[in-house]
Amino acid sequence: MTAPNIETIVSLSKRRGFVFPASDIYGGLGSSWDYGSLGVELANNIKQSWWRWLVHERDDIEGLDSSIIQNRNVWKYSGHETTFSDPLVDCRECKSRFRADKLEYPKISDDAETQKAFENTPIEQLIKDKKFPCPNCGAKNFTEPKQFNLMFSTTVGATSAEDDPSALAYLRPETAQGIFINFKNVLDTSRRKLPFGIAQIGKAFRNEVTPGNFIFRTREFEQMELEYFCRPEDAPAIHQEFIDSFQEWFASLGITPENIKLYEQSKEELSHYSDRTVDILYRFFPERENEDAQFDELMGLANRTNYDLKTHSKKPEDAEGKRLNPDSTEDLSYFDPTTNERFYPYCIEPSAGVNRTILAVLMDAYTEKTNDKGEKRVILKLKHNLAPIKVAVLPLAKNKPEIVAMAKDLKKQLLPTMRTVYDDTGGIGKLYARQDEIGTPFCVTVDHESLEDNAVTVRDRDTWEQERIKIADLKDYLQKRLEQ
Numbered sequence: 001m002t003a004p005n006i007e008t009i010v011s012l013s014k015r016r017g018f019v020f021p022a023s024d025i026y027g028g029l030g031s032s033w034d035y036g037s038l039g040v041e042l043a044n045n046i047k048q049s050w051w052r053w054l055v056h057e058r059d060d061i062e063g064l065d066s067s068i069i070q071n072r073n074v075w076k077y078s079g080h081e082t083t084f085s086d087p088l089v090d091c092r093e094c095k096s097r098f099r100a101d102k103l104e105y106p107k108i109s110d111d112a113e114t115q116k117a118f119e120n121t122p123i124e125q126l127i128k129d130k131k132f133p134c135p136n137c138g139a140k141n142f143t144e145p146k147q148f149n150l151m152f153s154t155t156v157g158a159t160s161a162e163d164d165p166s167a168l169a170y171l172r173p174e175t176a177q178g179i180f181i182n183f184k185n186v187l188d189t190s191r192r193k194l195p196f197g198i199a200q201i202g203k204a205f206r207n208e209v210t211p212g213n214f215i216f217r218t219r220e221f222e223q224m225e226l227e228y229f230c231r232p233e234d235a236p237a238i239h240q241e242f243i244d245s246f247q248e249w250f251a252s253l254g255i256t257p258e259n260i261k262l263y264e265q266s267k268e269e270l271s272h273y274s275d276r277t278v279d280i281l282y283r284f285f286p287e288r289e290n291e292d293a294q295f296d297e298l299m300g301l302a303n304r305t306n307y308d309l310k311t312h313s314k315k316p317e318d319a320e321g322k323r324l325n326p327d328s329t330e331d332l333s334y335f336d337p338t339t340n341e342r343f344y345p346y347c348i349e350p351s352a353g354v355n356r357t358i359l360a361v362l363m364d365a366y367t368e369k370t371n372d373k374g375e376k377r378v379i380l381k382l383k384h385n386l387a388p389i390k391v392a393v394l395p396l397a398k399n400k401p402e403i404v405a406m407a408k409d410l411k412k413q414l415l416p417t418m419r420t421v422y423d424d425t426g427g428i429g430k431l432y433a434r435q436d437e438i439g440t441p442f443c444v445t446v447d448h449e450s451l452e453d454n455a456v457t458v459r460d461r462d463t464w465e466q467e468r469i470k471i472a473d474l475k476d477y478l479q480k481r482l483e484q
């Protein structure tokens with residue numbers, strides 16, 4: 001079972017402390033979210049899994065943490081200043097705002113010919129001719145599509161005027177460019193040979209026109225990006241390898257393969273730098289009737305060719321011998337000592353959103369179960385390595401000092417090897433229910449008998465089965481179970 005819809009996760013997140021609406025006490029700020037004590041642990045565990053898998057377990061990838069604010073030229077030459085925009089339309093009647101490229105043809109007639117003719121006309125034309133109805137109010141009165149750049153701008157320096165172009169800077173809309181402009185630094189210091197990759201996790205910012213669906217589309221989010229550099233002829237096969245291995249990585253996070261789908265972008269959809277892009281989609285909207293509409297992008301994997309390294313280099317020239325980039329001071333080409341060739345490497349980019357991965361993991365882990373009393377209980381069946389808390393130690397009688405002391409001591413013993421909490425804020429049934437709902441794999445209960453037999457009860461989150469374990473064996477027992 002997975003969550004029936006995103007709303008279920010919104011409510012669980014707020015109730016249990018995964019994610020809260022940001023600036024809530026001031027009425028919120030459109031689609032901004034804060035991660036609470038459990039949310040931040042889950043996010044860290046996901047990022048750690050990604051980093052370990054790519055940077056630590058492979059021996060061809062280096063890590064990087066570049067600045068969020070870079071020289072404006074980075075975004076000029078990457079193409080973001082001119083092309084990173086969405087076409088916006090406003091309904092003049094109800095004032096709703098839409099992305100023209102995301103509008104869908106509604107049913108306007110029972111007559112098949114009329115409907116077909118409508119759907120064969122580009123939406124932008126229908127908007128111009130005042131023939132396209134607003135999805136909100138039905139009026140056919142949109143403004144003409146206007147390009148809206150998604151980058152957040154700011155000014156750098158205390159004395160700079162708001163409109164001083166030399167002070168203009170942007171918050172990065174992707175972490176990738178920080179990698180490209182550091183290509184030579186990493187290459188020279190790591191002495192790598194192709195193929196090799198540079199990985200980075202960090203915040204990105206986009207002034208999205210239509211943010212929404214909880215943490216699915218927000219203006220501030222986090223990306224896990226790998227730029228993997230290779231010889232041009234090797235790029236297609238490496239691209240395919242990453243498409244396959246990232247599906248396996250999502251499965252290792254507990255995401256059911258049936259909830260994952262691939263989408264091959266058409267030539268018209270490709271970004272200006274991409275030769276081929278395949279998106280991995282997740283079933284974020286299971287409640288939708290149309291099966292295709294249930295899926296949306298979890299991550300993208302692009303073959304960015306040599307676009308970025310070339311565009312940031314000082315060397316390339318146009319037909320008349322004029323430098324294409326007169327501002328760069330470096331050449332980001334690569335010299336292959338085995339073939340004696342100098343060229344701009346191709347780049348394969350698997351780019352995943354941390355927040356969308358959190359949402360997919362939460363939706364997929366969500367399970368409901370009915371107890372003996374017929375009450376519905378929520379169990380978050382998170383993979384053990386992702387669970388924010390691994391073990392909860394619970395005293396059966398919080399008014400018995402010896403039991404409390406023993407439970408607190410157990411917590412201390414377990415803590416260095418597994419995230420353990422002590423909780424005595426309710427009756428045992430309530431405490432178990434709370435830990436199930438936040439995905440804690442094991443509860444350890446200290447009772448009156450524990451004082452006699454030096455043993456505790458270990459309860460399994462998924463089966464609710466209980467086992468009596470000697471305190472002397474507890475750490476090893478839990479460690480083994482957590483590795484499963």
Ligand code: GAP
Nearest residue numbers: 174176216217218221298299300351352353356
């Ligand atoms: N460097 C390539 C790049 O940025 P993208 O498809 O625009 O490609 C990559 O973004 C991933 O970042 C997406 O698949 C998604 O997971 C995440 N992402 C993008 N925009 C987002 C937003 N507004 N809110 C949350 N996540 C977002």
